[in-house]
Amino acid sequence: MTDTQMDVDQFRAEARAWITSNLERRPAGADAEARGVRTDEEIVAARALQRRLFDAGFAGITYPAEYGGRGLTAAHERAFREESADFVMPDFGAVGGVTVGPIGRSLLEHGSPEFLQWHIPRILSGETIWCQFYSEPEAGSDLAGIRTRATRDGDQWLLNGSKIWSTGAFHANWAMCLARTDWDAPKHRGLTWFAVPTNAPGLTIRPITQINGTAEFCEEFLDEVVVTDADIIGEVNHGWSVTQTMLVYERGAGESGVSLMEPRELAPDLVELARRGGRTDDPAIRQAIARAHVADYAQFHLGARIAARLRSASTPDPAVAAYSKLARGVYTPLRARAAIEIGGSDALTWPEGDDAGQRPAIDYLNGRIVSIAAGSNEMQRNGIGERVLGLPREPSFDSSIPFNEVLRKSRGWNGRVG
Amino acid sequence: MDTDASADQRELLDVSRRFMENSCPLRAVRDGVWRDGSFAASYRRQGAELGWFSMFVPESLGGGSISGNGALDAALIAYHRGRGLQPGSFVGTNVVAAALAAAGSDELRAAVLPALISGEASASWAATSSGGGGRVENGVHATSRADGSFELHGKKAAVQDIDPSTWLLVTCGTADGPMQSLVPADAAGVSVTPLASLDLTRRFAEVAFDGVHVPATAVVGEPGTCGALIERQRAIACTLIAAEMVGAMDQDFETTVQYAKDRIAFGRPIGSFQGLKHQLADTSLALEMSKAIAVAAARTVGTDGDEHGPQAASMAKAFVSEAGIDLVQTCFQVYGGIGYTWEHDQHLFLRRITMDAGLFGDGAWHREHLCQLAGL
Numbered sequence: 001m002t003d004t005q006m007d008v009d010q011f012r013a014e015a016r017a018w019i020t021s022n023l024e025r026r027p028a029g030a031d032a033e034a035r036g037v038r039t040d041e042e043i044v045a046a047r048a049l050q051r052r053l054f055d056a057g058f059a060g061i062t063y064p065a066e067y068g069g070r071g072l073t074a075a076h077e078r079a080f081r082e083e084s085a086d087f088v089m090p091d092f093g094a095v096g097g098v099t100v101g102p103i104g105r106s107l108l109e110h111g112s113p114e115f116l117q118w119h120i121p122r123i124l125s126g127e128t129i130w131c132q133f134y135s136e137p138e139a140g141s142d143l144a145g146i147r148t149r150a151t152r153d154g155d156q157w158l159l160n161g162s163k164i165w166s167t168g169a170f171h172a173n174w175a176m177c178l179a180r181t182d183w184d185a186p187k188h189r190g191l192t193w194f195a196v197p198t199n200a201p202g203l204t205i206r207p208i209t210q211i212n213g214t215a216e217f218c219e220e221f222l223d224e225v226v227v228t229d230a231d232i233i234g235e236v237n238h239g240w241s242v243t244q245t246m247l248v249y250e251r252g253a254g255e256s257g258v259s260l261m262e263p264r265e266l267a268p269d270l271v272e273l274a275r276r277g278g279r280t281d282d283p284a285i286r287q288a289i290a291r292a293h294v295a296d297y298a299q300f301h302l303g304a305r306i307a308a309r310l311r312s313a314s315t316p317d318p319a320v321a322a323y324s325k326l327a328r329g330v331y332t333p334l335r336a337r338a339a340i341e342i343g344g345s346d347a348l349t350w351p352e353g354d355d356a357g358q359r360p361a362i363d364y365l366n367g368r369i370v371s372i373a374a375g376s377n378e379m380q381r382n383g384i385g386e387r388v389l390g391l392p393r394e395p396s397f398d399s400s401i402p403f404n405e406v407l408r409k410s411r412g413w414n415g416r417v418g
Numbered sequence: 419m420d421t422d423a424s425a426d427q428r429e430l431l432d433v434s435r436r437f438m439e440n441s442c443p444l445r446a447v448r449d450g451v452w453r454d455g456s457f458a459a460s461y462r463r464q465g466a467e468l469g470w471f472s473m474f475v476p477e478s479l480g481g482g483s484i485s486g487n488g489a490l491d492a493a494l495i496a497y498h499r500g501r502g503l504q505p506g507s508f509v510g511t512n513v514v515a516a517a518l519a520a521a522g523s524d525e526l527r528a529a530v531l532p533a534l535i536s537g538e539a540s541a542s543w544a545a546t547s548s549g550g551g552g553r554v555e556n557g558v559h560a561t562s563r564a565d566g567s568f569e570l571h572g573k574k575a576a577v578q579d580i581d582p583s584t585w586l587l588v589t590c591g592t593a594d595g596p597m598q599s600l601v602p603a604d605a606a607g608v609s610v611t612p613l614a615s616l617d618l619t620r621r622f623a624e625v626a627f628d629g630v631h632v633p634a635t636a637v638v639g640e641p642g643t644c645g646a647l648i649e650r651q652r653a654i655a656c657t658l659i660a661a662e663m664v665g666a667m668d669q670d671f672e673t674t675v676q677y678a679k680d681r682i683a684f685g686r687p688i689g690s691f692q693g694l695k696h697q698l699a700d701t702s703l704a705l706e707m708s709k710a711i712a713v714a715a716a717r718t719v720g721t722d723g724d725e726h727g728p729q730a731a732s733m734a735k736a737f738v739s740e741a742g743i744d745l746v747q748t749c750f751q752v753y754g755g756i757g758y759t760w761e762h763d764q765h766l767f768l769r770r771i772t773m774d775a776g777l778f779g780d781g782a783w784h785r786e787h788l789c790q791l792a793g794l
């Protein structure tokens with residue numbers, strides 16, 4: 001029986017056997033999320049553990065077998081996640097999810113066979129970590145408006161410009177970098193994606209301190225960074241189609257971001273907060289707890305519904321994926337606010353060094369990450385409004401003229417559209 | 419609504435959908451054809467032929483469903499009923515059929531179930547009372563007699579679509595806890611007073627019980643300890659009503675989005691203004707979540723042995739009730755002045771959805787109920 005035919009139960013049994021005899025149980029109360037950025041030592045440990053998963057055939061379960069994956073389905077992956085839920089798994093922090101999620105998936109769809117042969121096994125074995133060089137100081141939501149420049153120089157390319165908000169870039173070996181290769185074409189038609197090694201001469205990476213006090217995202221300066229044709233992902237000037245793929249995964253098309261299990265227990269964290277403050281009899285608190293729980297439950301089922309819709313489409317549409325993204329972007333900060341209300345002073349203060357105790361405050365500070373990063377709520381609303389509901393687009397005065405001209409005109413912006 | 423519906427389910431739905439479109443299109447709903455007793459009876463019998471009232475009754479008692487999950491099949495029908503703002507006691511008849519199948523005496527089952535399944539008679543759950551919210555035992559009190567019979571006193575409100583031949587499942591309080599009985603609407607001591615209502619697509623009445631005699635054989639469930647049965651009935655009612663709401667929401671939203679594409683202001687379709695576009699996108703998200711949660715509730719409620727049914731149904735009712743009212747309010751705004759006219763259909767949706775949101779417990783009631791179910 002080949003791997004592709006292997007049924008989920010059989011795979012589950014195989015996974016369980018391997019996990020229980022090879023992995024350590026997760027210590028109770030471990031809360032990596034509250035800790036934030038992973039240290040270098042933690043990354044070294046994560047790489048070693050990832051390597052063991054890879055060697056045992058449990059890395060990249062849904063990735064093609066020819067590139068070192070297992071070539072199985074999302075159901076197999078889910079089974080593995082369920083079986084391994086109580087065990088210590090490789091933990092690279094946010095950058096790990098980015099590597100095998102939006103980046104890995106986009107590479108698979110757009111990278112050349114040689115490119116994939118080289119890169120994917122390294123990703124799956126934990127040897128390389130990737131980060132995203134998309135946003136720039138002057139282009140975030142308007143990703144097609146980036147200004148980092150790639151110019152031909154003999155048989156290579158020179159990259160110049162700056163990137164910002166790149167999560168975990170200091171842990172990464174490679175970056176997936178968007179650059180402009182044609183300034184005379186309209187903005188969406190002059191873009192190209194490159195794989196850039198983060199140790200390339202001319203590339204400077206600087207962490208930026210966030211509101212939660214950690215420094216996970218970074219800014220980069222690219223000064224005559226050399227890359228070659230072999231580093232191109234997709235085709236020159238056709239980068240926007242890669243972007244479309246990337247956005248589907250970035251918005252949580254796969255199972256990422258959606259909780260693994262249907263949330264059946266009434267918001268245990270919020271109930272615990274209410275208990276600690278002795279406020280479980282307060283009708284307003286009870287309403288807040290139940291409201292958050294109902295939203296968790298609705299979001300879980302929305303995720304499954306949207307994932308099914310995306311699976312059944314021949315080309316998954318980022319605008320459909322926008323539903324799950326917008327739901328998270330709307331409900332995550334609301335839930336974080338509810339926790340602060342329910343916890344009162346217990347959520348606003350905590351014993352020094354108490355990871356669990358600071359969780360509501362950290363969640364509150366981090367609550368809007370998902371409303372902004374990977375496409376703001378407003379961008380998701382634009383996508384749903386225009387591409388799913390088919391509402392007419394806003395008049396645009398920058399999408400059909402040469403990008404050079406867009407820049408020139410924006411400097412002389414006179415308040416008139418069109 | 420259900421992206422995973424099977425071919426058999428889809429076929430059943432298609433036939434039901436065509437029946438509704440032909441026999442009771444929105445224009446007919448608006449004209450109130452369903453107020454006519456003979457129309458109502460024939461509509462109900464035709465629905466019954468399509469299996470509308472058999473889905474919560476096991477095959478051994480003459481019922482059955484297409485997929486084996488009766489709640490899911492019924493919710494899919496309910497969705498299409500909601501789209502067309504269909505009349506009649508679909509939710510009530512199914513709740514009562516489920517209760518009788520689960521806990522009715524043999525006499526009661528033999529006398530009533532075949533008539534409900536075939537559409538000869540309808541049933542309604544007399545659950546709501548003034549100020550009772552989702553506390554279905556409020557409003558009527560039963561006193562027991564030595565021979566095992568009971569006597570009912572009190573009033574229920576907003577009881578749906580009562581004809582003289584309608585069976586009323588009356589949930590009430592006793593000194594020892596809740597009890598239920600099945601009472602014909604024309605029984606001695608029952609008086610039905612039609613009420614005016616916000617909803618223009620169904621009939622609602624106040625029902626007074628003045629010493630109504632209930633023989634022991636008409637008692638449904640064990641008096642005092644039928645809480646789990648009532649919880650099950652509430653779960654079915656909330657699941658089906660949420661599904662009907664989702665259908666009505668979907669229909670109202672589709673026509674509103676079309677209007678936003680067609681209506682021109684300032685030289686462009688109003689749907690191109692981000693102020694409206696974003697409201698519609700948020701509404702679309704709430705609608706997708708409503709579909710997802712309604713299907714999840716139906717699946718859970720209809721899965722034998724799954725004890726999470728009451729919670730799932732309360733979550734669906736809590737979420738959809740609020741999403742529904744938000745949706746009709748947003749659609750109203752998008753229409754501008756035309757949406758405030760009697761001629762326009764928007765207010766029919768506004769009225770029905772708002773009514774449904776308040777029946778069998780509104781969002782706040784179900785959130786509190788969820789806390790209680792969790793032992794909080």
Ligand SMILES: Cc1cc2nc3c(=O)[nH]c(=O)nc-3n(C[C@H](O)[C@H](O)[C@H](O)COP(=O)(O)OP(=O)(O)OC[C@H]3O[C@@H](n4cnc5c(N)ncnc54)[C@H](O)[C@@H]3O)c2cc1C
Binds near residue numbers: 164
């Ligand atoms: C924690 C975190 C991690 C991140 N990680 C990465 C990463 O790894 N790699 C990377 O490349 N980037 C990353 N980002 C950047 C992120 O993708 C951008 O912040 C995001 O796309 C928004 O861009 P911006 O910050 O430039 O805001 P802007 O685009 O300037 O937006 C500001 C406001 O204007 C609104 N707006 C903009 N355009 C429109 C429009 N057309 N209609 C309506 N409203 C509009 C936005 O919704 C927002 O409210 C990260 C961001 C955060 C917060």
